[in-house]
Amino acid sequence: MSCSSALSRNIMRAIRVAQFGGPEVMKVESSVPVPTPAKSQVLINVKAAGINPVDTYIRAGTYALKPELPYTPGHDIAGVVEEVGSDVKSIKKGDRVFTIRTASGGYAEYCTAEADTTRHLRNRLSFEEGAGVGVPYYTAYRAVQIIGKARPGETMLVHGASGSVGLACIQYGCHLGLRVLGTAGSQTGVDLVKENGADAVFNHREENYVQEIMDSTDGNGPDIIIEMLANVNLEKDMTMVAKRGRIMVVGNRGSIEVTPRHLMAKESTVAGVMLFGSTQEEMKEMSGAIDAGLGPGGWVKPHIGREYSLDNAPQAHGDIINNTGATGRLIIKPS
Ligand SMILES: NC(=O)c1ccc[n+]([C@@H]2O[C@H](COP(=O)([O-])OP(=O)(O)OC[C@H]3O[C@@H](n4cnc5c(N)ncnc54)[C@H](OP(=O)(O)O)[C@@H]3O)[C@@H](O)[C@H]2O)c1
Incomplete structure (x- = not known):
């Protein structure tokens, strides 16, 4: 077995997109299998997921990169680590983390992410704020x-x-x-x-x-x-x-x-x-600078504009593209 512990539940609520199109193609499903982390990955219990404009371009099928259907949207989240792959040394079960990019999609109760795109979330930030750091x-x-x-x-x-x-x-x-x-x-x-x-x-x-x-x-x-x-x-x-x-x-x-x-x-x-398009070296520099900014009195202070439930993901996608008068980050709370 590649993981440090086994999760007691094996299904979760998550958004699934079965065809590209308008916000309505995002459907909440209640019995999506909880993903299994690969050796280099972690499984995270998602507390908050960030909504990025690129999520809407991908969902619409107009973005250069198209995921295989069906898929779960969402790049950056904050949450608590549930399992770690056997090669992961820097992160352990129970750690508060945020991601820059998920592997399995963030609009879900659980997601996997590569350990090297998962960072520790300082206690001074809430999970909601943590979902505003990555992208x-x-x-x-x-x-x-x-x-x-x-x-x-x-x-x-x-x-x-x-x-x-x-x-x-x-x-x-x-x-x-x-x-x-x-x-x-x-x-x-x-x-x-x-x-x-x-x-x-x-x-x-x-x-x-x-x-x-x-x-x-x-x-x-x-x-x-x-x-x-x-x-x-x-x-x-x-x-x-x-x-x-x-x-x-x-x-x-x-x-x-x-x-x-x-x-x-x-x-x-x-x-x-x-x-x-960042290189590994550049990711290292960005992570170093942002980790320093997350420290006590640091410059990283995400501002949350609005929160949505998983069921309201279609409204959130409409809002991020059509609303005028932005006030910071939009997030989804999966549970
Ligand atoms: N290149 C990359 O790697 C990368 C990464 C992340 C995001 N992005 C892109 O960066 C953009 C911003 O992302 P975000 O997450 O910050 O989106 P966001 O939270 O929705 O913010 C959009 C911003 O654009 C402003 N805006 C609207 N009309 C404008 C105008 N006519 N002139 C100038 N600004 C205007 C909005 O201001 P008001 O609402 O106050 O009018 C708001 O400040 C998006 O296009 C996104 O796709 C690119």
Whole structure:
């Protein structure tokens, strides 16, 4: 047997998707077999699962990578370890953990994950907060530090700062000693981004906000822009960014026509960011930085916007794509 202990129950409640389509293709099933961890994996009792926009693209069948059907959605969760595979040394039964990526899918009472994408969850964070760490903070660190190479003293604009990745970027930027600007689409979002440390916040639904951002940088523009909706904003970013500035495309939902001359005149660059394109070395760096930020008084402080039950997963998918006025992370509580 490859595991350190056997679970007393062998079935669980979980979301199953049998065909790609709208949110309604997510069905709760009550007798899904509890997955068995491989030698390098752990089995986790899921206390909270994060909802990422990419979960909706995968469910719709429009994402580049398509899982084999049927499948259970969900990348990052927080919970308690139930079993460990025979090769796993760093994690033991009973540990509080969060994952960056699950193996069997997180919208379930139990899931498996590779031990090397499972990290200890400090006691200062609840399980709900823990489900807000994996994808958002790793993506934020990758965008701001690894690809963006931000340096203390620079000015960074987070274009779309009120959601889970945006708030993580704001918190990391403040920790790093950047001058941090953010945008949100509602007054509640603007207030939340300010509370998370931004030096100035603008409403991306107001007509003059681009000019206000330019005014707040004395006409120079931000040195680095973290972009959450490039198909709407890339041309604006190219006009705003400082000379030799960098635009990091984190989120995009379509096409846009842009004027490349803006880049030539400023010798600025546009770069893509893809969390799951990280190398092992980069994952090690991201884990080290985020583990340090999870420590006492650390910079990692996930903000939970809304909680859903497993039965309400279709509503959660509708909300994360269609709602305006984000206020942090959306999560599912499986039980
Ligand atoms: N590249 C990667 O590896 C990677 C990893 C994770 C996430 N992502 C992508 O990053 C994006 C953000 O993810 P998330 O989890 O933070 O989603 P989220 O929590 O739903 O946040 C979405 C953010 O986009 C903002 N937004 C909406 N309309 C906007 C506009 N016109 N201009 C600027 N911002 C606008 C929202 O602001 P309001 O609601 O306040 O308007 C909110 O701040 C998504 O597209 C996601 O797919 C990419």
